[in-house]
Amino acid sequence: MPKLKIKKSVADRFKVSKNGIVMRRKMGARHLRSNKSSSNKRRDKIPVEVKGQWAKKIKKLLGV
Structure with a gap:
């Protein structure tokens, strides 16, 4: 079976x-x-967890 290609747009995001x-x-x-506000700008830098069915879909697209 050939190696799965990851979706580059998903890998970047x-x-x-x-x-x-995820x-x-x-x-x-x-x-x-x-x-x-400064606090909002600071909060925007922190990564957020993707939950539920979306996380499963993204992992599949990334080949994880």
Whole structure:
């Protein structure tokens, strides 16, 4: 059976930790940040866990 190709767009957006947890970045952290508070901007840097069925789908697309 041939090796599965991973979906590059998914690989750029999501990371899988060594424990198998799928992580993503929060949206809205690229531009138009001048009207956001410092605490909100800080919070946007922290990766968030993807849960449930989405995590399964992403792992499948990443070949994990």
